Amino acid sequence: MNRSRYWLVVPAAGIGQRMQADCPKQYLRLDGRYILDITLSRLLQHPCFSGCMVALHPEDSWWPGTLASTNPRIHTCTGGRERADSVLAALAALATRAAPDDWVLVHDVARPCLHPGDLDRLITRLSGHAVGGLLAAPVTDTLKRTRPGSLEVEATVDRSSLWRALTPQMFRYQILAEALVKALDAGVAVTDEASAVEHAGLIPELVEGRSDNLKITLPADLALAGFILGQIGGGPSVPNSENQ
Ligand SMILES: Nc1ccn([C@@H]2O[C@H](COP(=O)(O)OP(=O)(O)OP(=O)(O)O)[C@@H](O)[C@H]2O)c(=O)n1
Numbered sequence: 001m002n003r004s005r006y007w008l009v010v011p012a013a014g015i016g017q018r019m020q021a022d023c024p025k026q027y028l029r030l031d032g033r034y035i036l037d038i039t040l041s042r043l044l045q046h047p048c049f050s051g052c053m054v055a056l057h058p059e060d061s062w063w064p065g066t067l068a069s070t071n072p073r074i075h076t077c078t079g080g081r082e083r084a085d086s087v088l089a090a091l092a093a094l095a096t097r098a099a100p101d102d103w104v105l106v107h108d109v110a111r112p113c114l115h116p117g118d119l120d121r122l123i124t125r126l127s128g129h130a131v132g133g134l135l136a137a138p139v140t141d142t143l144k145r146t147r148p149g150s151l152e153v154e155a156t157v158d159r160s161s162l163w164r165a166l167t168p169q170m171f172r173y174q175i176l177a178e179a180l181v182k183a184l185d186a187g188v189a190v191t192d193e194a195s196a197v198e199h200a201g202l203i204p205e206l207v208e209g210r211s212d213n214l215k216i217t218l219p220a221d222l223a224l225a226g227f228i229l230g231q232i233g234g235g236p237s238v239p240n241s242e243n244q
């Protein structure tokens, strides 16, 4: 019987530099709701989570105005300089509650369009796995490689085994915490959890996810996310009951 519990970690300490808005992008609104509230409420609709840790920027002044801040299931910690530092801070904040073999699902606050079917499939597929893995979407465009620092095409790249890494990324607590520390100590660029786990010599598994699990990054992404949410359903507010 699988006795591992499931914890949710949401890195939300970014400043959204590429969005060029007058607030961090997670505090922009879609249909009147903060992106952060939409993302958290979609995740917490799943009944598996024992708790949720959100990493916030040390100078975040928007959080107290969110719906999520009133939810007793959601806890916060101070994030770090890079995304990986924020994830590690959230894992440290969960250290007294999470067991080594428990699962941690890490999901970008900037991905509000996660489909509940994808979340459910990720959890179901990986629950018996020793390490964990991530949602990913196959690359569908023809890919070009340029010469470094130029726009001259050097080659067309074979895309048949290339995937776009999405979130959630789901790993055993101890494996992930140790892998992140090791990778950061080694100065490895850790843009997602899987890259740290790979650096530790372990093999994450991909679970195919929907390509519309968009990470809001540039100004044009905002309208697109609004459209996608309209298609897949915005979802109700964050449920308030704790699942222990
Ligand atoms: N120091 C950081 C940097 C990023 N993030 C989070 O990591 C996720 C993915 O990062 P990205 O899309 O790059 O967000 P930003 O860093 O906010 O954007 P930008 O790079 O344009 O500044 C986001 O949920 C972001 O809030 C974080 O928690 N801590």
Ligand SMILES: C[C@](O)(CO)[C@H](O)COP(=O)(O)O
Pocket (backbone or CB within 6 Å): 083, 108, 164, 165, 166, 167, 191, 192, 193, 215
């Ligand atoms: C974790 C991630 O969302 C996977 O696609 C991504 O790596 C976040 O960071 P990025 O700097 O925006 O690539």
